[in-house]
Amino acid sequence: MATTHTKSAARAMLAPSVIALFAWMIVPLVLTLYFSTLNYSLYNPIDAPFIGFENYTYFLSDPTFLESFKNTLLLVGGVLLITILGGILVALLMDQEFYGQTVVRLLVLAPFFVMPTVAALVWKNMMMNPVYGVIGYVLNSVGIGAIDWLTTAPLLSVVIIVAWQWLPFSTLILLTSLQSLAEDQKEAAEMDGAGALSIFWYITLPHMKRAITVVILIQTIFLLSVYAEIFVTTGGGPGAQSTNIPFLVANLIQQSGDVGTASAGGIVAVVLANIVAFFLVRLVGKNLEA
Numbered sequence: 001m002a003t004t005h006t007k008s009a010a011r012a013m014l015a016p017s018v019i020a021l022f023a024w025m026i027v028p029l030v031l032t033l034y035f036s037t038l039n040y041s042l043y044n045p046i047d048a049p050f051i052g053f054e055n056y057t058y059f060l061s062d063p064t065f066l067e068s069f070k071n072t073l074l075l076v077g078g079v080l081l082i083t084i085l086g087g088i089l090v091a092l093l094m095d096q097e098f099y100g101q102t103v104v105r106l107l108v109l110a111p112f113f114v115m116p117t118v119a120a121l122v123w124k125n126m127m128m129n130p131v132y133g134v135i136g137y138v139l140n141s142v143g144i145g146a147i148d149w150l151t152t153a154p155l156l157s158v159v160i161i162v163a164w165q166w167l168p169f170s171t172l173i174l175l176t177s178l179q180s181l182a183e184d185q186k187e188a189a190e191m192d193g194a195g196a197l198s199i200f201w202y203i204t205l206p207h208m209k210r211a212i213t214v215v216i217l218i219q220t221i222f223l224l225s226v227y228a229e230i231f232v233t234t235g236g237g238p239g240a241q242s243t244n245i246p247f248l249v250a251n252l253i254q255q256s257g258d259v260g261t262a263s264a265g266g267i268v269a270v271v272l273a274n275i276v277a278f279f280l281v282r283l284v285g286k287n288l289e290a
Contacts, residue, residue, distance in 0.1 A: 029270070035263040042257030055264035064240050064248060065265075069272075071155055072244040075162070076223045080216060082163035087170030087215065088208070092200075094171070095178050112168035120232035123161045124150065128233075154234040154242035161229050166222075170215050177211035178204070217280045224273050245269045 036055050040048040059065055094105060111119065128149040130136045136146030149157040181204060189199050227246045230236055236243035236251065243251070249269060252262035 032263045032266050035259050036267055038260050040259040040263075042253070042259060048260075051260070055260045056268070059261050059264045059268060064243065065245075067240045068243045068245050068248040071240075071242060072224065074155060075159055075226060075244055076220055078156075078159040079163045079166060079223055080219060082159070083166045083170040083219065084212060084215065086163070086167050087174045088205075088212075090167070090171045091174040091178050092204075094175055108171060109168040111165055112172075114165065116165065116226075116228040117232055119165050120161055120229040123157075123164070124233045128157060150234050151238060154238065157233060158226070158229055158242050161233065162223065162226055166219055169219070173211050173215050174208055177208045181207045213283055217277075217283075220276060220280060221273070224269075224276065245272070 037050055037052060038048045039051045039054075090108060094101070094108065098104075114122075125133075127134050128136075130146040130148040133146070135149070139146050147153075185203055186199050189203055194202075225246050226244060227250065230242055230244065230247045231250075234242040236247050240248075245265065246269065249262050249265040252258045252265060
């Protein structure tokens with residue numbers, strides 16, 4: 001049984017780590033808030049007057065922000081749709097007994113361990129290139145003709161690349177949930193005359209509900225900060241067709257050196273991410289209580 005002395009000793013030992021973690025999170029946030037109120041430019045760092053909320057007004061009224069906000073939603077929604085539906089399908093297939101099951105599972109999970117920059121380069125040069133890419137070769141073989149994906153469908157291209165990376169994660173979580181389903185439930189349903197589709201819809205899918213909500217929560221948090229795939233493949237273009245909020249914020253510094261507006265954009269992104277996380281956590285909580 002813990003005494004007052006041992007509890008105090010435990011708190012004292014935890015204090016340095018807690019303080020370091022708190023400083024690691026708070027100091028960058030405070031500095032970002034500070035710079036967001038200044039007219040601070042990398043090209044003239046000495047002259048940085050206080051301008052209040054003008055950076056926020058400028059960032060939020062920029063038409064590019066509205067397009068990047070829409071692209072962010074489409075990117076997150078598109079990747080979630082592909083990874084959830086694809087993850088359920090792949091998990092159902094991998095749950096079956098077949099020769100080489102272990103090797104197949106390793107191959108399916110492999111894309112999740114590929115760095116985003118490497119994955120983007122592979123898809124850009126080996127898959128989606130209209131001249132010597134694999135997809136272009138297949139389309140030419142069937143008479144459709146190669147498509148310059150990164151120019152004609154830039155946002156869809158990014159969605160496909162990111163979904164390819166996150167599909168293994170979704171599959172792993174859903175497969176784990178699927179394997180925890182008791183076989184006697186499905187056997188009882190089969191004895192009552194239920195078909196495969198009915199068993200999936202009324203038994204398997206409800207059982208995977210919690211896993212699906214966890215996948216949505218975790219993936220959404222990471223998908224809101226996608227950057228490398230866009231930088232390597234489309235560069236946010238053509239125009240701003242594939243620009244999301246993180247890429248827009250980074251561009252403000254890289255192209256114009258506007259630290260003040262970029263800091264304001266960073267704060268806006270943090271607020272939006274926390275709003276999304278708040279509702280997702282409540283959704284997950286309700287499903288866990290059900």
